[in-house]
Amino acid sequence: DGGITQSPKYLFRKEGQNVTLSCEQNLNHDAMYWYRQDPGQGLRLIYYSQIVNDFQKGDIAEGYSVSREKKESFPLTVTSAQKNPTAFYLCASSILQGTRVEELFFGEGSRLTVL
């Protein structure tokens, strides 16, 4: 079945450690996105990518890094510089009609807890 797969679903990290969240899609979508979800704050965009080997910062990119070496994959690294990393992370992808995104397809999310 086509879709977006995020792993792991739950992740625990000690302070000072980097951690990488995986996101893979088999929908042949050009664009991929990472959002962070915190209670009462909705979704905030971390990074997005419209094409392989290119990506742009979203609204809260500090303390995060990404890569887009393959069309299907868009991993997110939460670095030790991220001061408050405990959150629910959502990966999404979309077709682009020109530069317009019309619908996002989401993965099931990864819940990161810093101990």
Add this chain to the structure above:
Amino acid sequence: GNSVTQMEGPVTLSEEAFLTINCTYTATGYPSLFWYVQYPGEGLQLLLKATKADDKGSNKGFEATYRKETTSFHLEKGSVQVSDSAVYFCALSGPRGGGATNKLIFGTGTLLAVQP
């Protein structure tokens, strides 16, 4: 810049009650508007969308009309069920500063709890 404001929750209703979740937006140009739903522990799913003024999106008994004159996209359902309990997000296409429409901007979400 572009932004979305939706009513705060939680909204608690009895089964078969009428639902309205308000959403208003600020945008340059002509964004597309969306409602997404998130069931507990899951990612978001598209519920409905509208791409131009006066369009009505509908799905699973939910409806929303793109009203440019009031910059609103309120979500309605005539008779809610327990299975509708979820978080609902209003969203629009476009960056906070206007211009290209290559990403979605989400509201803060509204939790709906339907009691039997």
